[in-house]
């Protein structure tokens with residue numbers, strides 16, 4: 001499971017990847033529920049399989065779920081069943097699949113952006129339904145081919161833009177700190193497992209490392225799903241990047257005792273005024289960073305920017321099932337087997353008593369006034385001194 005690491009001053013070992021496509025075009029994903037203990041590849045051939053994998057978080061990370069949704073649509077469009085449909089039937093089928101796939105997870109805008117690209121093409125494509133049945137078939141073949149190309153583009157364009165963001169973010173932070181070796185903090189998982197390669201926030205950390213400008217990358221465990229302790233730890237150890245895990249509750253202590261040069265996070269949706277939805281725990285990291293005068297950087301591709309929403313209050317925050325917070329999956333060191341254990345008294349998160357409730361939002365919103373800058377592949381938008389908003393339209 002390797003993607004070629006980009007060349008840099010410091011050579012990197014091969015990166016992990018969450019999606020692979022074999023020579024026959026079969027798409028497979030690594031089951032992230034089992035990482036880091038077991039590497040199991042699952043074939044994905046249909047939108048239903050992609051929907052299930054995204055919803056159950058076998059694959060996660062804003063860009064990666066958009067890629068998988070698009071690739072599953074591409075695969076399904078190669079079937080005989082689709083090829084026998086009229087152009088109008090194919091269009092309707094694709095639009096239905098876009099709605100269905102988009103409903104798998106609501107907060108990450110990359111997924112809806114990818115589906116919107118396909119919808120826009122379908123809606124503007126000139127139909128030839130009035131032609132004879134044989135030319136209608138060839139017209140639908142053209143349509144299918146074009147939509148498949150859009151799906152492939154969604155997946156492929158991610159890697160290059162991540163490398164650009166990595167470079168831009170590393171340059172900005174190194175200049176801001178003025179130091180030769182930086183200590184940085186990240187939350188959640190934003191590397192090659194969450195994207196098509198190199199990563200967003202982890203891309204900046206990787207670029208610092210490649211330039212020999214990284215002292216230590218601290219990463220938060222990111223409960224309840226443990227994207228940090230399970231996935232970021234796997235990526236950083238695979239790349240042999242100097243790193244140190246902290247529990248989510250230790251951020252304040254870390255900021256008091258270490259000279260941290262920046263907090264670098266990814267995003268699931270950045271709206272017009274710069275407010276940013278990202279993994280739960282990001283907001284508290286931003287509040288603490290401001291208290292300690294530490295620059296707070298958001299790194300996300302243009303496809304994560306949603307100019308249709310004015311402020312973060314409009315972002316739909318996904319609620320995850322309570323069991324994801326009351327149960328922990330891990331390796332039983334006595335049996336050597338993977339197991340799931342409950343860490344709460346029985347009934348918490350499952351019963352209907354007033355004392356059995358669990359609050360489990362998957363994301364929170366960090367107001368722009370706590371963010372120092374937003375980095376996309378188009379550039380860096382800084383918040384001006386004293387301003388409450390960040391003009392992200394300049395980097396779209």
Ligand SMILES: CSC[C@@H](O)[C@@H](O)C(=O)COP(=O)(O)O
Pocket residue numbers: 060061062063108187188189190191194195199200201227265266267268278279280362
């Ligand atoms: C490049 S990934 C950016 C975000 O998608 C990431 O920080 C995040 O919040 C992922 O959440 P997840 O719930 O694991 O899909």
